[in-house]
Amino acid sequence: xxxxxxxxxxxxxxxxxxxxxxxxxxxxxxxxxxxxxxxxxxxxxxxxxxxxxxxxxxxxxxxxxxxxxxxxxxxxxxxxxxxxxxxxxxxxxxxxxxxxxxxxxxxxxxxxxxxxxxxxxxxxxxxxxxxxxxxxxxxxxxxxxxxxxxxxxxxxxxxxxxxxxxxxxxxxxxxxxxxxxxxxxxxxxxxxxxxxxxxxxxxxxxxxxxxxxxxxxxxxxxxxxxxxxxxxxxxxxxxxxxxxxxxxxxxxxxxxxxxxxxxxxxxxxxxxxxxxxxxxxxxxxxxxxxxxxxxxxxxxxxxxxxxxxxxxxxxxxxxxxxxxxxxxxxxxxxxxxxxxxxxxxxxxxxxxxxxxxxxxxxxxxxxxxxxxxxxxxxxxxxxxxxxxxxxxxxxxxxxxxxxxxxxxxxxxxxxxxxxxxxxxxxxxxxxxxxxxxxxxxxxxxxxxxxxxxxxxxxxxxxxxxxxxxxxxxxxxxxxxxxxxxxxxxxxxxxxxxxxxxxxxxxxxxxxxxxxxxxxxxxxxxx
Numbered sequence: 460x461x462x463x464x465x466x467x468x469x470x471x472x473x474x475x476x477x478x479x480x481x482x483x484x485x486x487x488x489x490x491x492x493x494x495x496x497x498x499x500x501x502x503x504x505x506x507x508x509x510x511x512x513x514x515x516x517x518x519x520x521x522x523x524x525x526x527x528x529x530x531x532x533x534x535x536x537x538x539x540x541x542x543x544x545x546x547x548x549x550x551x552x553x554x555x556x557x558x559x560x561x562x563x564x565x566x567x568x569x570x571x572x573x574x575x576x577x578x579x580x581x582x583x584x585x586x587x588x589x590x591x592x593x594x595x596x597x598x599x600x601x602x603x604x605x606x607x608x609x610x611x612x613x614x615x616x617x618x619x620x621x622x623x624x625x626x627x628x629x630x631x632x633x634x635x636x637x638x639x640x641x642x643x644x645x646x647x648x649x650x651x652x653x654x655x656x657x658x659x660x661x662x663x664x665x666x667x668x669x670x671x672x673x674x675x676x677x678x679x680x681x682x683x684x685x686x687x688x689x690x691x692x693x694x695x696x697x698x699x700x701x702x703x704x705x706x707x708x709x710x711x712x713x714x715x716x717x718x719x720x721x722x723x724x725x726x727x728x729x730x731x732x733x734x735x736x737x738x739x740x741x742x743x744x745x746x747x748x749x750x751x752x753x754x755x756x757x758x759x760x761x762x763x764x765x766x767x768x769x770x771x772x773x774x775x776x777x778x779x780x781x782x783x784x785x786x787x788x789x790x791x792x793x794x795x796x797x798x799x800x801x802x803x804x805x806x807x808x809x810x811x812x813x814x815x816x817x818x819x820x821x822x823x824x825x826x827x828x829x830x831x832x833x834x835x836x837x838x839x840x841x842x843x844x845x846x847x848x849x850x851x852x853x854x855x856x857x858x859x860x861x862x863x864x865x866x867x868x869x870x871x872x873x874x875x876x877x878x879x880x881x882x883x884x885x886x887x888x889x890x891x892x893x894x895x896x897x898x899x900x901x902x903x904x905x906x907x908x909x910x911x912x913x914x915x916x917x918x919x920x921x922x923x924x925x926x927x928x929x930x931x932x933x934x935x936x937x938x939x940x941x942x943x944x945x946x947x948x949x950x951x952x953x954x955x956x957x958x959x960x961x962x963x964x965x966x967x968x969x970x971x972x973x974x975x976x977x978x979x980x981x982x983x984x985x
Contacts, residue, residue: 588787786815791902850893
């Protein structure tokens with residue numbers, strides 16, 4: 460395929476797409492394109508997800524119908540210099556959507572300016588945050604958007620080879636990526652002499668085994684090179700010495716999916732969305748105690764309240780909002796007082812959280828924040844590669860302290876230990892995993908200190924979650940039917956027929972069976 464053939468194919472493919480979507484109640488015409496119907500989608504600004512669940516991801520012609528590969532073709536046909544391509548990215552101020560928010564243009568420029576015999580582009584598709592599935596959905600629903608973004612990045616820095624590092628746990632994404640690469644190569648949109656030019660760019664998939672630490676750039680590079688995925692000591696930036704010692708840029712899926720749109724519509728269009736410091740949109744995965752969970756794409760700077768209540772439908776079962784955890788296991792827990800904060804990279808950092816890849820876990824009044832911190836710390840301990848001492852040893856000590864507190868053995872001074880140790884780990888760990896692993900602890904200590912004190916001093920869990928701190932008792936409403944006594948798995952309930960029964964607290968395992976079987980609701984939890 461050459462430039463003219465691509466131009467001729469676009470209207471033909473668009474007509475076929477229009478015919479296929481005609482009469483589809485789930486899709487409506489929006490401007491010169493389409494969007495999914497319903498208020499849930501009308502309240503969003505879908506840039507990265509503009510083709511999601513609309514085009515067939517296994518049909519390259521439907522991507523071309525939506526102006527796919529037009530940006531790459533324009534750059535090559537007009538012979539725009541790689542330096543100018545880089546400058547456009549710098550002007551757009553696109554920040555990496557993988558979590559750190561590093562400007563993509565600066566990264567590209569460093570790789571472009573560094574002389575080497577070979578350069579590489581890597582797509583970081585190692586999405587491992589609990590409850591996050593933004594990148595997986597993009598790869599499954601619009602894989603060519605990522606391929607086009609990688610090709611433009613490769614042209615900008617002078618690379619001829621790239622890797623997509625994707626989890627083997629995403630079999631549908633892997634299947635569709637392989638199909639998309641084959642289709643693009645067949646039509647000369649990837650591979651040798653793209654669109655009849657001298658530009659060559661080959662892509663290869665590398666499947667990760669599911670290690671969370673491989674989301675860190677240098678650990679991913681180690682894995683691609685065939686070694687165990689462990690972060691490197693960063694003597695050099697990856698843009699200077701990365702994969703096989705050559706200049707390498709690593710961008711995540713959502714970052715690359717933004718690239719073609721910037722070159723189609725211009726950097727000013729991109730900067731007109733979002734905030735001055737964080738232009739564009741961000742895709743979030745709303746999960747947890749939310750009425751309408753799912754993927755949400757909104758402009759940067761959208762208030763948390765609008766995302767949770769106007770789009771997500773508020774808290775499930777009309778419960779009271781308690782906190783939202785952003786940034787996955789490395790993020791912080793944001794309390795109700797910050798519901799009106801504008802969500803962008805800088806504002807989230809200011810209040811002790813991070814953007815991360817875009818996970819948003821909603822919590823309600825029934826969640827215990829100490830137990831939430833323990834859950835995320837348990838994840839980080841499990842996923843630590845063990846290379847550096849602060850992360851390998853320190854996070855285990857924090858997990859032990861949290862377990863001690865929720866089991867009723869904590870003391871007030873343990874809270875000081877938690878904070879001090881968390882700060883040391885944050886400041887001394889080798890990679891981003893260790894440096895941010897204690898964010899859930901630090902943020903919950905800061906905003907929910909009363910819950911920690913209730914556990915450590917009063918030996919109570921205000922949310923009633925921590926089993927070791929639960930106390931079951933039988934009130935005077937007991938009629939002595941004996942149902943609780945007969946169903947108790949540890950035989951800790953005693954009493955005479957038609958008389959009030961009692962619970963032996965030393966034998967009680969807080970299973971809750973007695974509460975469920977009591978016909979008069981005489982058993983209560985303190």
